[in-house]
Amino acid sequence: MRLLTFTxxxxxxxxxxxxxxxTDGHVLDLAALADHAxxxxxxxxxxxxxxxxxxxxxxxxxxDGDRPAHxxxxxxxxxxxxPFRPGKIIGVGLNYVEHVEESSxxxxxxxxxxxxxxxxxxxxxxxxxxxxxxxHNADLTxxxxxxxxxxxxxxxxxxxxxxxxxxxxVFGFSIVNDISARDQRRSGQWFFSKGQDSYAPFGPVVVxxxxxxxxxxxxxxxxxxxxxxxKSNTRHMLFPIARLIADISSGVTLEPGDVIATGSPSGVGxxxxxxxxxVPGDTVEATVELIGTLTNPVVDAR
Numbered sequence: 345m346r347l348l349t350f351t352x353x354x355x356x357x358x359x360x361x362x363x364x365x366x367t368d369g370h371v372l373d374l375a376a377l378a379d380h381a382x383x384x385x386x387x388x389x390x391x392x393x394x395x396x397x398x399x400x401x402x403x404x405x406x407x408d409g410d411r412p413a414h415x416x417x418x419x420x421x422x423x424x425x426x427p428f429r430p431g432k433i434i435g436v437g438l439n440y441v442e443h444v445e446e447s448s449x450x451x452x453x454x455x456x457x458x459x460x461x462x463x464x465x466x467x468x469x470x471x472x473x474x475x476x477x478x479x480h481n482a483d484l485t486x487x488x489x490x491x492x493x494x495x496x497x498x499x500x501x502x503x504x505x506x507x508x509x510x511x512x513x514v515f516g517f518s519i520v521n522d523i524s525a526r527d528q529r530r531s532g533q534w535f536f537s538k539g540q541d542s543y544a545p546f547g548p549v550v551v552x553x554x555x556x557x558x559x560x561x562x563x564x565x566x567x568x569x570x571x572x573x574x575k576s577n578t579r580h581m582l583f584p585i586a587r588l589i590a591d592i593s594s595g596v597t598l599e600p601g602d603v604i605a606t607g608s609p610s611g612v613g614x615x616x617x618x619x620x621x622x623v624p625g626d627t628v629e630a631t632v633e634l635i636g637t638l639t640n641p642v643v644d645a646r
Contacts, residue, residue, distance in 0.1 A: 482645075
């Protein structure tokens with residue numbers, strides 16, 4: 345299933361968002377379907393993720409039932425927002441070999457391949473949705489950069505999970521654009537560089553794990569103003585998804601609704617010759633195969 349969070353375009357901008365399913369050029373309102381069928385179901389996507397497999401099965405069942413007119417919207421008649429606000433966003437640095445090399449040239453990171461995943465966090469306040477602005481604050485950065493990443497959505501509590509069992513804890517997959525202010529790293533720490541408001545565009549949908557046959561074989565790319573800057577495949581990850589889940593959960597409990605941003609391939613702005621960075625007026629499109637394209641404009645934050 346292709347799950348999302350939306351508001352009908354005809355409703356006011358402040359209308360409460362609701363969970364939906366994207367199918368056949370339409371968006372089905374899961375909350376409306378559940379109410380119509382008398383099926384108890386969380387009325388937000390995070391609640392659905394946290395409710396576990398039985399809730400997901402109930403949502404699937406609703407797709408085969410009656411579809412009242414008010415529960416069916418054309419795709420062009422809805423506004424998408426971020427699927428949900430994760431409890432934790434765990435970023436992975438230097439997880440593609442070519443990105444390790446370009447980072448050692450442009451960002452003074454170690455030229456040797458890391459022996460364990462390089463982890464950092466983004467606060468939930470960094471999340472923004474499809475079509476929402478990436479904020480460029482010229483008082484804080486002149487080096488606003490992009491990173492297209494496959495996002496793993498956790499669906500089952502994971503603590504000290506083995507690589508063999510890791511996928512049992514995955515709900516689905518999405519896209520995160522790991523926006524970074526390269527000139528705001530502080531003594532090697534990345535939190536402020538990567539954690540400012542709007543620095544985690546997320547979406548446009550969450551695709552359930554059963555609909556992605558092999559998440560380690562997905563093409564991903566990123567364009568700025570229509571020009572391709574990144575192009576790779578998840579098979580080039582240094583540490584695959586199962587290893588990441590096992591490593592993180594060795595000391596940190598992963599909970600339903602947590603998101604792992606699995607790392608960026610090469611082609612970031614800081615690695616260009618000469619370097620290129622985002623400015624107000626730019627449009628960034630991050631694409632992952634079988635998931636879609638996450639598009640965000642860059643605007644002046646002042």
